[in-house]
Amino acid sequence: MTAKAPDQSPRRGPGRPRHETPSAEFLERRESIIDTALEVFKQRGYDSGSLDDVAAVLGLRKASLYYYVRSKAELLYFVFDRAINRALERLETLTSADESPRQRLEALIRHQVMVVSDDPSLFTVFFDQRPHHDGEYEAEIQKKERRYLRLYAQGVTDDAEAGVLTNIDPRYAAQLVLGMTNWTYKWFDPSRDDAEALADAAVQLVLGSSDVDGD
Amino acid sequence: MTAKAPDQSPRRGPGRPRHETPSAEFLERRESIIDTALEVFKQRGYDSGSLDDVAAVLGLRKASLYYYVRSKAELLYFVFDRAINRALERLETLTSADESPRQRLEALIRHQVMVVSDDPSLFTVFFDQRPHHDGEYEAEIQKKERRYLRLYAQGVTDDAEAGVLTNIDPRYAAQLVLGMTNWTYKWFDPSRDDAEALADAAVQLVLGSSDVDGD
DNA sequence: CCTACCGATCGGTAGG
DNA sequence: CCTACCGATCGGTAGG
Numbered sequence: 001m002t003a004k005a006p007d008q009s010p011r012r013g014p015g016r017p018r019h020e021t022p023s024a025e026f027l028e029r030r031e032s033i034i035d036t037a038l039e040v041f042k043q044r045g046y047d048s049g050s051l052d053d054v055a056a057v058l059g060l061r062k063a064s065l066y067y068y069v070r071s072k073a074e075l076l077y078f079v080f081d082r083a084i085n086r087a088l089e090r091l092e093t094l095t096s097a098d099e100s101p102r103q104r105l106e107a108l109i110r111h112q113v114m115v116v117s118d119d120p121s122l123f124t125v126f127f128d129q130r131p132h133h134d135g136e137y138e139a140e141i142q143k144k145e146r147r148y149l150r151l152y153a154q155g156v157t158d159d160a161e162a163g164v165l166t167n168i169d170p171r172y173a174a175q176l177v178l179g180m181t182n183w184t185y186k187w188f189d190p191s192r193d194d195a196e197a198l199a200d201a202a203v204q205l206v207l208g209s210s211d212v213d214g215d
Numbered sequence: 216m217t218a219k220a221p222d223q224s225p226r227r228g229p230g231r232p233r234h235e236t237p238s239a240e241f242l243e244r245r246e247s248i249i250d251t252a253l254e255v256f257k258q259r260g261y262d263s264g265s266l267d268d269v270a271a272v273l274g275l276r277k278a279s280l281y282y283y284v285r286s287k288a289e290l291l292y293f294v295f296d297r298a299i300n301r302a303l304e305r306l307e308t309l310t311s312a313d314e315s316p317r318q319r320l321e322a323l324i325r326h327q328v329m330v331v332s333d334d335p336s337l338f339t340v341f342f343d344q345r346p347h348h349d350g351e352y353e354a355e356i357q358k359k360e361r362r363y364l365r366l367y368a369q370g371v372t373d374d375a376e377a378g379v380l381t382n383i384d385p386r387y388a389a390q391l392v393l394g395m396t397n398w399t400y401k402w403f404d405p406s407r408d409d410a411e412a413l414a415d416a417a418v419q420l421v422l423g424s425s426d427v428d429g430d
Numbered sequence: 431c432c433t434a435c436c437g438a439t440c441g442g443t444a445g446g
Numbered sequence: 447c448c449t450a451c452c453g454a455t456c457g458g459t460a461g462g
Contacts, residue, residue: 045346047262050440063443064447072441127401128343131260168423172408172416179398180391186342187390201387206420208383265456278459279431287457 030068033058034078042121046076046129076129077137083126084144087115095151101158106207108155110199112181116188117195123185149174159207177206245283248273249293257336261291261344291344292352298341299359302330310366316373321422323370325414327396331403332410338400364389374422392421 022030036057040049051072055062069075094111095104116123133141152174160168181202188198237245251272255264266287270277284290309322331338348356367389375383396417403413 045262047260051442052440061448062441063449066442067447124346131339168416168419169412172413173420175398175402176395176413176417176420179401180395183390183394183398186394193387197384198387198391201383202391204383205388205391266458267456276432277457278433281458282431 026068030078033065033068034075034082037075038079038083038122038125041076041079041125041129046125046132051075071134073132073134073137076132077134077140080126080133080137080141081144083122084141084148088144088148090115091148091151095155101155101162102207105155105159106203108152109177109181109202109206112178113184113199113202114195116182116184117190117193117198120185120188120190123182127182127185149178152178180205241283245293248280248283249290249297252290253294253298253337253340256291256294256340256344261340261347266290286349288347288349288352291347292349292355295341295348295352295356296359298337299356299363303359303363305330306363306366310370316370316377317422320370320374321418323367324392324396324417324421327393328399328414328417329410331397331399332405332408332413335400335403335405338397342397342400364393367393395420 033054037049037054040053040057043049044053051062051065054075055065065075069078091108091111094107097104097107099107130138130141149171153170156168156173156177157170160170160173184198188195248269252264252269255268255272258264259268266277266280269290270280280290284293306323306326309326310319312319312322314322345353345356364386368385371383371388371392372385375385375388399413403410
């Protein structure tokens, strides 16, 4: 439905290689472009942050970026994909830890608060620039995002079975918990707010119900 | 600090009149422009939604808008200010209702979930286009937003005193509760999700601790 | 409220 | 990886 350039290349995931085997230098160079793009988008947003800006930081001309990236939208996709992959890895090690359901859910909440409050403007890019993805890239992102959500839903479900949280739709509960923590990027000011205290409050708010010996 | 046009007019709040007394027709016309701008920004975002778009919907030329509005940024401010005022009114009647602390906090949560899930794309404008405000307008918005936050903080505090929520920083708790509910605009799909069920889940998640007779 | 238009920005391409 | 450039968009202004 959405207008899409009818390119002659056959079938291919978003952002696959231009060369059959990208050289190491090529990949390194592209990584640094992705780094820079993230910084530019953090500071100026996706719309206002231009490819000229990105190129300038790297001492290049805009046209040169097109050797590494096929479009601005693809560059945004690279920024996203890399970050999501890293976040998923961290989250998976976290949920596979050998702990009680309650401890695991608490860890999930704490983790998300700490990560977001550590660099709120980073999440301005991830949470607010989503609509700018081309439909092609968007699907890819959604898949990984759903995995992220499922990890939270599982955390909630385990906890519910252990009797800490009562009968709530796990998907709704997961979205609510994620919302509670993610929203942090909208208001958290590292120079004024205390991430630890906030994490405590978040855990308290959701799990405070059961057995808390508040000190 | 931020670059600002050095205009010769003396002191004046953002968005004040051009005429000493704007005529009724003038105000009406401007309201319809604000209506339209909201629709355009909802559909295309602030950056991509052009003044040409807004004018076209109204059967006008872009230049004509400048009779009613001094800049695109001011138009965004008008959109915000009107919505915030309405939201504040609703919230204030809600919190002044004669109910127990627990009922009041529950009402706050329910209200926010219902409002946001009713029209998620509306909140895409309010929550994600904030950075586009001129510094001059931003201050005005912040003031009202803080009032909004305070109403939530009060709700949490009252509840804490009644013993439902334990010792949590009221401001953090308020932000967390607001985040939990506001985040809805990022994922809620009216054709798939159930706002009532979500509201239940949200109330449950925060207040489920005390006396719930889950049916 | 309109016609006409400016100045600037920007993504992307040609062609090397 | 660069120079040069196109085509389009856009906010805003002049002047009526």
